[in-house]
Amino acid sequence: MNSRQEISELLASLLTDMFEVPPHSITPEARLYEDLDVDSIDAVDLIVELRGITGKQIDPDEFKTVRTVDDVVNAVARVVGIE
Amino acid sequence: MGARQDGFYWRVAATGTSFALFGLGGLVLGYVIFPVVSLLAPDRDTAVRRCRGLIHHSFRLFIGFMKGAGVLTWDVQGAAELRTPGQLVVANHPTLIDIVFLISMIPDATCIVKSDLYRNPFTRGPVRLAGYVANDSPEQLLRDGAAAIDSGTTLVVFPEGSRSVGSDLLTFRRGAAYLWLAARCPLRLVTITASPPTLAKGEKWYQIPHRRPHFHLAVRQWQAAEQAQPPAGSSARDVTREWQQYFHHEISA
DSSP states (O other): OOSHHHHHHHHHHHHHHHHOOOGGGOOTTOBHHHHHOOOHHHHHHHHHHHHHHHOSOOOHHHHTTOOBHHHHHHHHHHHHTOO | OOSOOSSHHHHHHHHHHHHHHHHHHHHHIIIIIHHHHHHHSSSHHHHHHHHHHHHHHHHHHHHHHHHHTTSOEEEEESGGGGGSSSOEEEEOOOSTTHHHHHHHHOSSEEEEEOTHHHHSHHHHHHHHHTTOEEOSOHHHHHHHHHHHHHTTOEEEEOTTSSOOOTTSOOOOOSHHHHHHHHHOOOEEEEEEEEESOOSOTTOOTTOOOSSOOEEEEEEEEEOOOOOSOOOHHHHHHHHHHHHHHHHHHHHHO
């Protein structure tokens, strides 16, 4: 995983596979809870999955502040060391 | 609606007495009896189990009192199935006293409480001594819920999250399904109906129905569809959807 583009694609496929989010609704500005019906308990699952893929520890507390798809991409980019 | 029947004014008075008794019982149990039980118990697990046992018996007495006083009647289909230890009990939530009925039939039951109850000085003591699960953070809720089931306690969850509004169900939240998929424990679905409806959300205690209400609880075992582990997120959605359809069908039957 070495670009934001790859992270975005990975996240989109996870959201679709794990939470039945329709692919067309996944935009950078889409809000997880309000727009995509991904709630806090889903987010726990998402963190576990991302941890498995990236091999990096993602702080659940940091995840509490994410609101949009783009926020998640940023959070993942930070832990894997891409700015 | 019809005319006021079944000793209407007697039932208003008996309902008020029941509320008072419940509040008083809660104070005495939570602030006198539980602390003593906890002091006398050899360890915290034993203390928690004893306190839950006391709640179970108090609730039995309480629903017995309400029946005796003519507030309501009830019947249960499959009550024995609720006594299996270490299972998940998922129920719909039409009235204020659903949890009272369920805990009165489950010897060692825990439930999920608003984390506010852990912060309120009046409720903090009892909920802590009974070891009820706080809904603070999702990670903690899943962890504590699964730990309770592992230890042989039965966890009661209302996926509606709050009492139903009107005659239909609220949209089920998915936490209970996540828990079940993680714990892989026996599961019972309990359909609760009150007829005529009573103690619904937004009703005052004295707004009682014109006829004496009857509570019906139907317990059903739910089989896990053994599937090749799809991602937890999508199967939690499937499971939640199946439950919601089941309850919807049951309450509209």
